[in-house]
Amino acid sequence: MNKQMDSKILGLLNMLKGARGIAVISHVHPDGDAVGSVLGFYHFLKKIGKNTVAILKDGVPYQYSFLEGVNEVRNVLDCEGMDMCVLVDASEFARTGFEKPELPVIRIDHHKTGEFYSEHDLVITTAPATVSLILEILKRWNKDMIDEKIARMLYTGLLTDTVSFLHANSFPWAFRDALFLSSITSVEDIGSLVYERKRKAFYYLLVRALERLTFKFWEKLAYTYIKYEDFSETGASAEDTDGIVRHVISIEGVEVGVNFIEYEKGVWKLSVRGKGKIDLALLCEELGGGGHKNAAGCSIKGTLEQAVSEFLRIFDRWAKYL
Ligand SMILES: [Mn+2]
Numbered sequence: 001m002n003k004q005m006d007s008k009i010l011g012l013l014n015m016l017k018g019a020r021g022i023a024v025i026s027h028v029h030p031d032g033d034a035v036g037s038v039l040g041f042y043h044f045l046k047k048i049g050k051n052t053v054a055i056l057k058d059g060v061p062y063q064y065s066f067l068e069g070v071n072e073v074r075n076v077l078d079c080e081g082m083d084m085c086v087l088v089d090a091s092e093f094a095r096t097g098f099e100k101p102e103l104p105v106i107r108i109d110h111h112k113t114g115e116f117y118s119e120h121d122l123v124i125t126t127a128p129a130t131v132s133l134i135l136e137i138l139k140r141w142n143k144d145m146i147d148e149k150i151a152r153m154l155y156t157g158l159l160t161d162t163v164s165f166l167h168a169n170s171f172p173w174a175f176r177d178a179l180f181l182s183s184i185t186s187v188e189d190i191g192s193l194v195y196e197r198k199r200k201a202f203y204y205l206l207v208r209a210l211e212r213l214t215f216k217f218w219e220k221l222a223y224t225y226i227k228y229e230d231f232s233e234t235g236a237s238a239e240d241t242d243g244i245v246r247h248v249i250s251i252e253g254v255e256v257g258v259n260f261i262e263y264e265k266g267v268w269k270l271s272v273r274g275k276g277k278i279d280l281a282l283l284c285e286e287l288g289g290g291g292h293k294n295a296a297g298c299s300i301k302g303t304l305e306q307a308v309s310e311f312l313r314i315f316d317r318w319a320k321y322l
Contacts, residue, residue: 011119220255248273
């Protein structure tokens with residue numbers, strides 16, 4: 001942690017301490033980092049006596065339902081009594097699925113691209129997860145108030161956003177956080193709770209996706225798709241798509257893996273993963289999306305054929321880096 005970040009956090013802390021009510025919000029289709037950041041920060045704020053609300057438009061996915069306090073998360077943007085809104089793990093407010101409220105917004109995030117809302121925004125792209133930034137804030141605010149419950153929430157975000165400490169952004173910051181959090185509480189069961197409670201429908205969906213695997217660009221690009229009808233036909237829900245692209249990028253020789261997902265008829269959300277050769281945040285930005293170097297996303301409207309050909313057209317310009 002360098003000095004610049006230190007003073008940045010102190011400025012942010014002053015603002016947070018001065019607020020009476022703080023709403024904490026993250027993106028639609030929340031992942032573990034979004035859930036962990038929202039819940040961890042919300043519980044800390046509540047514990048120190050702040051007026052606060054936790055907001056996730058889609059609620060907490062089944063995968064993270066084991067965390068305490070998930071039923072306190074609201075799915076409406078009700079900022080009554082709040083005088084500021086903290087946007088966590090999201091590159092822009094629009095990702096929350098709500099209109100930006102008439103309140104000062106502060107963004108705490110580690111995504112490469114996005115919008116800025118305040119001089120106190122804490123956007124550190126080298127952070128292994130947004131929960132790592134939340135942890136830095138909480139440690140400086142009042143370390144003793146980080147209890148077992150909060151530690152489990154933050155650890156869940158850390159574990160999932162680093163893909164179980166697999167990603168290059170894990171070293172060594174993520175290990176320091178893991179050591180700190182595991183000194184507060186036992187975290188050894190969290191991996192199993194997150195990854196070993198999958199519903200059968202996930203596998204029905206996965207089988208379809210694997211059968212549709214297509215390879216391009218010297219077999220270094222692999223993609224698959226999930227159609228709108230696949231959800232009703234397999235009984236899977238939007239959350240069940242989460243782990244699929246991991247299988248695509250895990251294939252030997254594949255440098256970029258993509259899953260085209262039609263959550264909404266005629267709109268394809270692309271989940272793009274890589275192994276470091278191409279900056280996928282920049283690639284997805286060309287399609288109106290963003291994210292991290294090795295994990296990014298965007299969305300394309302049209303038929304599957306149109307979405308795939310639009311992606312391949314953009315990808316063609318990046319293929320030289322493969
Ligand atoms: Mn994240």
